[in-house]
Amino acid sequence: MRGARRVPRRRVIQRLVAGMTVGVLTTAIVFAAMGWFPFSALRPREVQVAETARIAALPTTIGFHDPDSYFMNDADVNQTFDKMLATGVKNVRLMMPWAGAEPVQNQFDWTNIDRTVNAAAARNMAVVGIINASPQWAVAPGVPAISGRPASPAQYADFCAKVAARYKGKVSAYEVWNEPNGAQFFAPQPDAPGYTELLKAAYPKIKAADPNTTVIGGVVGSVTDWGTWLVNPVSFVQQMYDSGAKNFMDALSFHPYHYTLKFSDGMAVANSPLDQTVALRRIMIANGDASKKIWATEYGEPMTATDEAGQAAYIADLLTKWQEMPYTGPIMIHTTRDRQTGSTDPENVFGVYRTDWTAKPAQVVMKDAIAAGIPKSPEFQRFSAITDPSYGEVLTPVYRATPTVWAQARTVSTLFETPTGIIASPTAVADKARQFGGIPKTPFQNGYQDFDLPSGMRIWWSPATGAHAVGGGFVQAWVPQLGMALTDEVRDGWSTKVTFEHGYITWMPWVGFQVTMT
Template identity: 35%
Template sequence: MNRRGFLVLTAAAVAAGCARDRTAPPVPEEPVAPPRVLGYSTGASILWADDADVSRTMAAVRDGGATSVRIDISWRFAEPARGHYDWRPSDRVVDAARAAGLDVVATLTTTPAWAAIGFSDLAAAAPRNPQEYGAFAGVVADRYRGRVSTYEIWNEPNGRLFFWPNPDPVRYTAMLQSAFTAVTAADPDAVVVAGALGNTDTTDGRTDSNEFLTGMYAAGAAGSFHALSYHAYDYGTSLADAGLYPNSAVQQIIRMRQTMVEHGDAAARIWITEYGAPDTGVDADTQARLIVESAQQWGEVPYGGPFFVYTVRDGDSLSPDPEARFGVLDDAFVPKPVYGQLAALAAAGLPQRDIANRFDAAAPAELGEPWGPVFALPAGSGRQYAHGNLYSTASGWLTSPPAVADIARTTGLVPAGPFHDGYQDLLADGGFRVFSEPRFGTWAVVGAILDQWRPELGFPVTGEYEAPDGQRVVDFEFGRILWNPTDGAVVIRDR
């Protein structure tokens, strides 16, 4: 059974970075790159695995080159009745991890019915009283002081699947504040990680990760976490290459980074505490490529923290259900190709890709901080920075301002030349020019309409649209250009 399935079980199944705070370590003004950390996220099923399987799992994590393991500490299991504790499930997992020489990240999750909203028996029900959750977190930190280094506050609270009845950044922030105070009082050396936000858009029962983070800050989350965590699933595409798409994991991470900087948390890091690819939709070699490439690409993000692979072992290697096939080992502990490749990458020190080194050397200082890893394009490669994009092209190194870069990225094009006089040409058959001017916005003009543009028309004030008579139109400051397949492009001047 896997983590994601566990959290939607009924009760019957479960019954058988860097905030500034007086109790927290001081936060450096400028982030200092820590050693690269590769970890594994085990999922909830390890809590009821037998002792032999727990030991084998931890040995597999260690022998696979990882130095850290992320486990669940279930409030539901540990405090089934108020004030009555059962530490056996978590004790043996923590002890096995420490015996294997692993650093432990504990996710404090799942609510006992006595503490849940509506006294719900759903494991995913949110806590009724955030202070009760915080008190439990403090008890855990006191018990595992010196054995658990990091506490992650809940799992994917931006989705109903794990935060019933609905994602609520205000309630979650109250939980975070209470837990931070209690954990750091019990163990001043502990790291508190907020979020574990999932990659999703906003729809019924789910909230976009940055929208949720913005809600957290509005509710007072600043000062109550050392780092933020995120689950960067993209499925079928590596972390960097998925960054071409507007709501990919990388683009959500970049938006969260912007939000954190705006709220004074530039020194706080973003941890990926789950990334994986099941070998159902892809073969085992593709699974290996996706995970290994993504683990290496994450090292190109200067504010990036540890990278945790989900998960160690398949739940059922014969199942057609992707949730059962995320493991780097099959259900009999036989390694898949990804396991050895990740071990080799870790043994080499998780080196940065050569292409990222070249971008680092070429990037002008005015672009600011790199916000994402280098992504491949059909005619070159690119990278997103705080103040624009840098591209490696057949014409050499070229930059684009942010608004132009957004269009270039989503169209998969590279610049054909520099940005000048308010526009930049992108390399595309038929012509592709992006105009960007603060008064009028940023608009692409292409093909036959672009061929007829002259400076006296001024800047475009719209993108291309279809008129009621079926013609394609772009409006400019001093006129418009219309196109239809019979007459081609026609210029109409306002004066």
């Protein structure tokens, strides 16, 4: 993992795993202890729930993700949802755990889900429901309940159909599972083709029950590859498309957590949430899904990683920069209230309200953004005036390429606002230059572009040869007859070599640069 990227977060649902043993009776006892399964209510109860608002699939749509509300009593739910309203929030992401609603096969208890959906409906709030958490009877032998993947996609899809039918017109969108690119939510290990089977099974069942709802796939967390425990979301989503996911989701969900890096500061950091967002968008475009959006259905900043002002700054940064990408959807902030203000456990201190229900600065940031609209940054306004279609569609927010130079990547070119004006680089060239922190000082022409670095740098690029960066000494030795670079600088013992279309340049101590034509 890179730097201080967030570790897999232990959400409330994982705490049910500890102490579980195999067997339906034991599972039911555990659920009863958690308030999930009152034995007096084994039959489905039909509860009338008022229709809720529909969620606007826009990056300016701000909501809360509040999984703790599933476990609350009526009074606490009402207080929590009233505080959401006090913040101006009219959208909420809620847990709809299979293990809680059907702990024993074909025996249902909807009490806790009804409670939270009712609370949202009473306040005219739009709901995004997460359908995950396998009951013990629905996982394969040896696979843990709750965090384990379902043994049967068809059984999972049948439950999704029941949920969608029960809350038809009352829930705006459903997410198929949560962060399946981590073993902590998709035990025994992440499996993109296996997850895609869930998506393929659930999508038509949900749509048949409620054609107007949005079905969201992926629901991936921002992590890097780590053994069999975590899979980079970019690799995971590519494997989803390879497995046929395209026609079985209306949007993609991504959780851009990073505790020590603001979202907009990620362009120079490999595998940052921003870097991964752009890569996910490129995959969607390549697979014909350019019309679908990426929703940020979980994002937050714990008080163990910063102070209250820092938390507010992180959230403000995401709210501002997320809307600068035209393919993004709603943002759900995790979460409403601290479990225990002052705790050293990050899971306890994500709230924008303290435990005593006093507001932190982050709550004010959210409230102001909802009331007045998220302000457009001055740099974004300047770049939005550049409408030449030859640059392609916007991929990134406007970001700092250096402390003094703003940039924005589009599908064809990346634009740099340099002291001499806007300079465009083919996006492949700009991607290469980002590895070195380079800023273009000349236009791209004749297959190459020069960059402003202390030792100088030139990047050659064509679709056939790819992008290759070469330092200043090789640039000075280069002659046009060599043609395009085919490699970066390659060390071989004492020498360094760059290969071109029609020859190569070598450098050796005490010898210097030598050009050889082939």
